[in-house]
Amino acid sequence: MGHGEGRGEGSGGENSVNVEKHLKxxxxxxxxxxxxxxxxxxxxxxxxxxxxxxxxxxxxxxxVNYSVAFPGKRSWNPFQKTETQESKKFTILKNVSGxxxxxxxxxxxxxxxxxxxxxxxxxxxRANFVPEGSILFxxxxxxxxxxxxxxxxxxxxxxxxxxxxxxxxxITARLRLPRDVPHKQKMERVDYILQRLGLxxxxxxxxxxxxxxxxxxxxxxxxxxxxxxxxxxxxxILDEPTSGLDSNTALTVVRLLKELASExxxxxxxxxxxxSMMFAExxxxxxxxxxxxxxxxxxxxxxSYFSRLGYECPYGFNPADYFIxxxxxxxxxxxxxxxxxxxxxWKGYELDADLDYKMYVPSLTPPLKVxxxxxxxxxxxxxxxxxHIFRRRENYLRSLxxxxxxxxxxxxxxxxxxxxxDINYLMDLMGALFFAGLFWGFFTMFQxxxxxxxxxxxxxxxxxxxxxxxxxxxxxxxxVEVPLDLIYPFFFxxxxxxxxxxxxxxxxxxxxxxxxxxxxxxAQSIGLxxxxxxxxxxxxxTLAAVxxxxxxxxxxxxxxxxxMPVWIRWIQYLSFIHYIYDSFMLNQFEGxxxxxxxxxxxxxxxxxLSCPMTAQDIYSMRGVISNIGRGGNIAIVLAYxxxxxxxxxxxxxxxxxxxxxxxxx
Numbered sequence: 001m002g003h004g005e006g007r008g009e010g011s012g013g014e015n016s017v018n019v020e021k022h023l024k025x026x027x028x029x030x031x032x033x034x035x036x037x038x039x040x041x042x043x044x045x046x047x048x049x050x051x052x053x054x055x056x057x058x059x060x061x062x063x064v065n066y067s068v069a070f071p072g073k074r075s076w077n078p079f080q081k082t083e084t085q086e087s088k089k090f091t092i093l094k095n096v097s098g099x100x101x102x103x104x105x106x107x108x109x110x111x112x113x114x115x116x117x118x119x120x121x122x123x124x125x126r127a128n129f130v131p132e133g134s135i136l137f138x139x140x141x142x143x144x145x146x147x148x149x150x151x152x153x154x155x156x157x158x159x160x161x162x163x164x165x166x167x168x169x170x171i172t173a174r175l176r177l178p179r180d181v182p183h184k185q186k187m188e189r190v191d192y193i194l195q196r197l198g199l200x201x202x203x204x205x206x207x208x209x210x211x212x213x214x215x216x217x218x219x220x221x222x223x224x225x226x227x228x229x230x231x232x233x234x235x236x237i238l239d240e241p242t243s244g245l246d247s248n249t250a251l252t253v254v255r256l257l258k259e260l261a262s263e264x265x266x267x268x269x270x271x272x273x274x275x276s277m278m279f280a281e282x283x284x285x286x287x288x289x290x291x292x293x294x295x296x297x298x299x300x301x302x303x304s305y306f307s308r309l310g311y312e313c314p315y316g317f318n319p320a321d322y323f324i325x326x327x328x329x330x331x332x333x334x335x336x337x338x339x340x341x342x343x344x345x346w347k348g349y350e351l352d353a354d355l356d357y358k359m360y361v362p363s364l365t366p367p368l369k370v371x372x373x374x375x376x377x378x379x380x381x382x383x384x385x386x387x388h389i390f391r392r393r394e395n396y397l398r399s400l401x402x403x404x405x406x407x408x409x410x411x412x413x414x415x416x417x418x419x420x421x422d423i424n425y426l427m428d429l430m431g432a433l434f435f436a437g438l439f440w441g442f443f444t445m446f447q448x449x450x451x452x453x454x455x456x457x458x459x460x461x462x463x464x465x466x467x468x469x470x471x472x473x474x475x476x477x478x479x480v481e482v483p484l485d486l487i488y489p490f491f492f493x494x495x496x497x498x499x500x501x502x503x504x505x506x507x508x509x510x511x512x513x514x515x516x517x518x519x520x521x522x523a524q525s526i527g528l529x530x531x532x533x534x535x536x537x538x539x540x541x542t543l544a545a546v547x548x549x550x551x552x553x554x555x556x557x558x559x560x561x562x563x564m565p566v567w568i569r570w571i572q573y574l575s576f577i578h579y580i581y582d583s584f585m586l587n588q589f590e591g592x593x594x595x596x597x598x599x600x601x602x603x604x605x606x607x608x609l610s611c612p613m614t615a616q617d618i619y620s621m622r623g624v625i626s627n628i629g630r631g632g633n634i635a636i637v638l639a640y641x642x643x644x645x646x647x648x649x650x651x652x653x654x655x656x657x658x659x660x661x662x663x664x665x
Contacts, residue, residue: 055149055234056102056103056234056264056265056266057102057137057138057149057234057235057266058099058100058101058102058137058138058139058266059099059100059123059135059136059137059235059266059268060098060099060100060135060136060139060357061096061097061098061099061122061123061133061134061135061136061357062097062133062134062136062357063095063096063097063132063133063134064093064095064096064097064119064122064131064132064133064134064135065091065093065094065095065096065131065132065133066091066092066093066115066118066122066131066132066291067089067090067091067092067093068089068090068092069088069089069090091291092115092118092291093115093118093119093122093131093291094290094291094292095133095292095293096115096119096133096286096288096291096292096293097293097296097350097355097357098284098286098293098296098357099356099357100266100267100268100284101266102234102261102264102265102266103261103262103264103265103266103283104261104266104267104283104284105257105258105261105267105269105281105282105283105284106267106268106269106282106283106284106285106286107269107270107271107274107279107282107284107285107286107299108120108268108269108270108271108286108288109270109271109272109273109274109285109286109287109288109320109323109324110287110288110289110294110324110327111289111324111327111328112272114288114289114290114291114327115288115290115291116239116270116288117155117239117240117270118291119288120152120237120239120268120270122135123135123150123237123268124147124150124152124237125142125146125147125150126152126464137149137235148231148233149233149234149235150233150234150235150236150237151228151229151231151233151235151236151237152228152237152238152239152464153224153225153228153236153237153238153239153241154224154239154461155239155240155241155243156457157220157221157223157224158224158457158458158460158461159207159220159223159224159227159458160207160455160458161206161207161208161209161212161214162206162207163206163207164203164204164205164206164207165194165199165202165203165204165205165207165215165219165223165226166190166194166203166204168207168223168227169190169193169194169223169226169227169230170186170187170190172227172230173186173187173189173190173230174186175462175468176230176231177189177230177231189230190230193226193229193230194226196226196229197222197223197225197226197229197256198222199219199222199223199226202215202216202219207220207223216249217244217245217246217249218245218249218252218253221241221242221245221249221253222253222256224241225238225241225253225256229260233265234265234266235265235266235267235268236257236260236261236265236266236267236268237267237268237269238257238267238268238269238270239269239270240269240270240271240272241253241254241257241269241271242254242271242272242274242278243272247275250274250275250278251275251277251278254271254274254278254281255281257269257281258281261283273320273321273324274320275318275320276318276319276320278320279299279318279319279320282299283298283299284296284297284298284299285297285298285299285302287302287323287327289327289339289342289343290339290343292343292346293343293346293350294323294327294339294342294343294346295323295342295346296346296355297355302319302323303319305349306322306323306326309341309342309345311326311338311342326338326339326342327339327342401447401488402488404443405443405488405491405492408439408492409492409495409496412432412435412436412496412499412500413495413496413499413500416428416429416431416432416496416499416500417499417500418499418500418501419432419500419501420501421501421594422594422597423594423595423596423597423605423609423611423612423613424597424605424606424607426594426607426609426613426618427607427609429500429502429588430557430585430622431557432496432500433581433584433585433588434555434556434557434581434584436493436496436516436584437515437516437519437555437577437580437581437584438552438555438577440489440492440516440519440520440523441519441522441523441548441551441576441577441580442523442548443523444485444489444519444520444523444524444527445523445524445526445527445530445544445547445548446527446541446544447485447524447527448523448524448525448526448527448528448531449527449530449531449537449540449541449544450531450537451481451528451531452528452531452532452535452648452652453531453535453536453537453540456535456652459473470649470652470653471649474645474648474649474652478645482520482521482524485520485524486517486520489516489517489519489520490513490516490517492516493512493513493516494513497509497512502588503587503588503592508587508588511587511630512584512587514634515580515583515584515587515634518580518634518637518638518641519576519580519637521638521641522576522637522638522640522641522644523576524641525640525641525642525643525644525645525648526544526547526576526640526641526644527540527544528644528645528648529644529645529647529648529651530543530544530547531648532647532648532649532651532652532655533651533655548577550571550575551574551575551576551577551578552575552577554571554572554574554575554577554578555572555575555577555578555580555581556572556577556578556581556582556622556623556624557581557622560621560622560623561623562623572623576636576637576640578625579625579633579634579636579637579640580633580634580637581624582624582625582626582633583630583633583634583637585618585619585622585624586619586624586626586629586630586633587630589615589618589619590615590630591615592614592615592618593612593613593614593615594611594612594613594614594618595611595612596611596612597611609621
């Protein structure tokens with residue numbers, strides 16, 4: 001039922017007609033100045049051949065409330081459990097109601113901090129947003145399957161920036177489309193969405209970031225919408241889809257939303273002060289201020305409503321700008337806040353008006369079965385993630401990392417070239433072994449620090465949309481990414497092993513490669529854990545540097561454990577570098593014998609070492625833990641890697657969520 005029913009006619013109605021005519025004239029006069037891309041998208045439009053679980057759906061919400069509480073200060077006395085100050089309650093939404101039908105475009109507007117994004121999160125059923133009140137879909141409460149019917153477009157365009165537009169959509173199709181849909185049909189769906197949203201021209205261009213040029217801002221926004229439209233949601237919810245765009249591109253996006261709504265979708269979007277041409281595209285308007293409704297109803301009748309309250313929009317003034325100015329008290333010089341007057345006025349009007357969410361009677365049609373939309377199996381996900389990571393690292397061998405590894409390998413081979421099997425060069429050989437473990441510990445750990453912070457936004461988006469679980473992501477990441485990260489260490493180790501003239505036995509060479517691989521795995525695990533704790537590269541980098549320097553100093557090469565103070569000697573057992581170094585030493589010197597140099601009768605070499613020396617003498621001299629053997633040392637390092645990787649998973653699952661989550665009241 002129309003919002004204007006039940007009201008008297010008069011100047012307010014005439015003003016509404018005049019404003020509507022004005023808006024239409026603005027659209028006619030300036031329509032040719034719009035983005036030609038919108039025309040291209042319309043010309044490319046065609047009917048979708050595949051729509052397995054798309055259905056029209058009415059979304060309604062009644063008396064939605066959402067509050068958060070901040071705990072008060074606790075007493076300094078640890079035995080006093082009561083709080084010395086009462087917790088503060090902050091209301092974000094208060095008794096907000098509304099309804100959107102298929103084919104309608106609802107714009108949610110209001111000043112910053114008015115609760116717009118919180119309302120969208122509540123309607124979409126996002127994690128940590130469980131409001132009071134009722135949210136109904138075709139008159140029925142939310143069920144587990146409802147999330148699959150809602151497409152949520154975040155304000156930030158979160159993507160893997162190394163991927164092209166097509167690659168991004170193909171990965172989404174494989175992850176989120178039903179498992180029983182053939183691969184060919186999934187790719188056809190990608191082709192259709194690319195064509196429908198006018199992205200064919202940039203489909204093979206990378207998304208890009210501040211370091212690499214990619215697609216434009218408008219193309220990024222349409223890619224964000226395309227990523228959601230792939231699964232044909234019944235309800236499309238968008239948070240500030242025009243933010244950061246120029247007026248021309250923003251108008252193109254709004255017209256696209258209008259087209260999507262006209263195809264039978266239920267579309268809700270927040271928007272910040274649209275221009276007159278954008279405002280004319282909206283079917284409904286919901287104005288929020290301080291978490292409460294100021295106006296809800298047809299957008300074209302909003303001017304008439306405010307006019308009857310004594311706030312008449314000046315002729316030629318953009319209604320959206322006028323409403324926001326009213327709610328922020330800009331340029332009106334009023335001593336008493338207008339915002340509260342408007343909130344109180346709506347409360348009185350809402351009681352008597354025949355609003356659509358009061359009159360709506362849901363259909364008795366049973367819900368449409370959506371088919372098999374289970375999350376992909378772990379095997380499918382691992383293979384998909386492997387392709388994902390491979391594409392993201394397709395320039396792996398062309399990056400600066402390649403130059404860094406090659407340069408270090410050359411320097412190492414120049415310094416320790418073909419070390420003679422002589423007791424006079426024993427310390428040189430031990431230094432080379434220590435550096436091999438230390439280099440890959442540093443290199444891999446600091447490389448891992450950057451992965452989680454950059455992937456976390458995409459991971460959060462995909463998890464919220466139900467694409468995959470955190471456990472599947474983390475296990476798939478380990479199964480696929482670790483082998484990729486072993487490419488450089490493998491070639492580095494093969495090169496330096498023979499250039500440094502290490503133990504020539506084939507079994508020792510194979511064990512050396514295994515030890516380097518486990519070093520990479522463990523260092524990467526520790527780096528992931530540190531990154532998961534902070535999710536900030538600078539903080540993570542600081543802690544990682546302290547950790548690695550401590551591990552290096554207590555690694556067994558610089559200081560013998562017998563020379564360390566007793567009270568600090570235990571730290572060496574926490575250093576994974578210590579166990580790696582011991583493994584290298586055992587692998588290199590087991591069964592070896594170093595006689596005194598020819599002509600030496602003093603039993604002391606020029607470097608100050610006693611001679612002759614057996615392998616056990618070397619172990620005792622350097623404090624090598626030889627009683628547990630190579631297997632024991634490397635097992636400890638591997639246990640470190642598994643434990644820290646599991647701790648990283650727990651931090652991602654609980655720690656970062658607790659940072660964001662507020663206690664609901």
